[in-house]
Amino acid sequence: MPRKKSYIEEEVIEKAMHTFWKKGYEATSVRDLEREMGINQFSIYASFTNKDGIFLESVKYYKTKATKEILNKLINSNDGVNSIKKYFKDFLKFVKDTEGYKGCLLTNTINELGGKANEQVVNEIGQFSTLIRDTFFKKLATNTIKSKETINKQANYLIVALQGLSVASKMLGKKQLDDFIEVTFKNI
Amino acid sequence: MPRKKSYIEEEVIEKAMHTFWKKGYEATSVRDLEREMGINQFSIYASFTNKDGIFLESVKYYKTKATKEILNKLINSNDGVNSIKKYFKDFLKFVKDTEGYKGCLLTNTINELGGKANEQVVNEIGQFSTLIRDTFFKKLATNTIKSKETINKQANYLIVALQGLSVASKMLGKKQLDDFIEVTFKNI
DNA sequence: TTCAATACTAAGCGAATGCTTAGATAAATA
DNA sequence: TATTTATCTAAGCATTCGCTTAGTATTGAA
Numbered sequence: 001m002p003r004k005k006s007y008i009e010e011e012v013i014e015k016a017m018h019t020f021w022k023k024g025y026e027a028t029s030v031r032d033l034e035r036e037m038g039i040n041q042f043s044i045y046a047s048f049t050n051k052d053g054i055f056l057e058s059v060k061y062y063k064t065k066a067t068k069e070i071l072n073k074l075i076n077s078n079d080g081v082n083s084i085k086k087y088f089k090d091f092l093k094f095v096k097d098t099e100g101y102k103g104c105l106l107t108n109t110i111n112e113l114g115g116k117a118n119e120q121v122v123n124e125i126g127q128f129s130t131l132i133r134d135t136f137f138k139k140l141a142t143n144t145i146k147s148k149e150t151i152n153k154q155a156n157y158l159i160v161a162l163q164g165l166s167v168a169s170k171m172l173g174k175k176q177l178d179d180f181i182e183v184t185f186k187n188i
Numbered sequence: 189m190p191r192k193k194s195y196i197e198e199e200v201i202e203k204a205m206h207t208f209w210k211k212g213y214e215a216t217s218v219r220d221l222e223r224e225m226g227i228n229q230f231s232i233y234a235s236f237t238n239k240d241g242i243f244l245e246s247v248k249y250y251k252t253k254a255t256k257e258i259l260n261k262l263i264n265s266n267d268g269v270n271s272i273k274k275y276f277k278d279f280l281k282f283v284k285d286t287e288g289y290k291g292c293l294l295t296n297t298i299n300e301l302g303g304k305a306n307e308q309v310v311n312e313i314g315q316f317s318t319l320i321r322d323t324f325f326k327k328l329a330t331n332t333i334k335s336k337e338t339i340n341k342q343a344n345y346l347i348v349a350l351q352g353l354s355v356a357s358k359m360l361g362k363k364q365l366d367d368f369i370e371v372t373f374k375n376i
Numbered sequence: 377t378t379c380a381a382t383a384c385t386a387a388g389c390g391a392a393t394g395c396t397t398a399g400a401t402a403a404a405t406a
Numbered sequence: 407t408a409t410t411t412a413t414c415t416a417a418g419c420a421t422t423c424g425c426t427t428a429g430t431a432t433t434g435a436a
Contacts, residue, residue: 024300026214030394107355111299112212114358156364157371164352167295170302176344183345187375190382191432218424
């Protein structure tokens with residue numbers, strides 16, 4: 001009976017995600033989204049309820065994309081701690097485009113909105129952060145006699161270091177970022 | 189001849205600074221500033237030209253405040269590397285208020301606006317970042333045989349770590365932050 | 377006491393914000 | 407073919423945005 005949608009939701013979500021990623025939440029207007037997603041405002045609201053709704057879907061999409069493109073590589077690696085170092089380098093490639101480094105969308109969001117972000121968005125970010133930390137933990141725990149407590153501290157440490165890298169990438173050059181990664185893993 | 193100003197510029201700048209610090213650049217409206225600064229929009233524009241002008245003064249004020257309250261303590265300390273560790277802890281106190289951690293205003297700004305921030309603002313932030321790194325360098329260089337290159341890398345590393353701490357403080361608890369600081373300084 | 381110079385209040389400017397509504401269009405069932 | 411249902415376009419809603427203007431109040435030198 002009904003008329004068909006003229007767009008594929010996943011495709012327009014991807015475009016919305018890139019817009020939020022580049023510009024941030026506040027600086028992205030619904031008119032921006034309309035232009036970038038290539039569909040009318042009515043359709044945006046019909047599919048995603050409101051601006052927060054599109055943002056939530058964008059965050060979910062980012063998680064899926066990041067998981068496929070870099071996190072799975074870490075999960076499936078058998079290179080112990082060295083695989084985490086590779087993850088850091090992959091991360092830098094992942095957050096860079098032709099115009100420069102745009103940081104991690106999730107870190108950007110926490111930094112911009114803090115605790116005031118939409119509750120579901122905060123949950124999504126918290127879950128992903130936990131997933132990464134747990135993955136770090138497993139890699140740190142292979143072939144070592146270090147205590148669980150030490151490994152836990154190191155995993156938390158690497159999470160914060162990754163967030164630092166997200167922010168610093170927006171200011172610093174490639175060499176400085178590589179130096180940072182090198183020193184980061186001296187402490188492990 | 190002229191009428192006197194009914195407000196002290198430094199006082200209203202401090203209030204503007206706290207507003208930007210809490211809410212971020214985009215999310216702070218001129219009406220917000222009007223309310224928080226306690227003066228009319230006309231006066232804001234007369235004294236500071238535009239929104240960017242107040243923001244620039246806020247950034248400068250933040251630098252002065254941070255220098256007085258925590259950076260000078262580091263500069264004047266004779267405790268070598270350990271004084272940097274103390275600086276990290278002082279930093280966490282500095283960026284915390286009753287409602288929680290609000291991060292470093294300068295890191296927040298870089299993260300929110302990236303390279304698109306007002307040029308003078310970017311300069312101010314860059315200068316302060318350099319000042320802190322140079323200070324770290326001096327502390328790292330006391331009583332050591334480490335090469336200049338190594339010390340440079342470590343100084344850069346600590347800058348990024350500090351930015352990570354700024355972001356992570358908005359998500360993580362005190363214990364995790366303390367753990368991070370501990371691991372950060374393990375091999376320095 | 378006059379007068380020029382600056383600061384004040386308050387109203388309002390055009391443009392942009394997030395979101396909604398009215399009406400035309402398309403698809404599949406009856 | 408007629409009807410039902412969901413989609414589309416495009417105009418417009420109230421509110422807020424950064425910023426300005428018109429008119430009044432206050433100051434200190436002439």
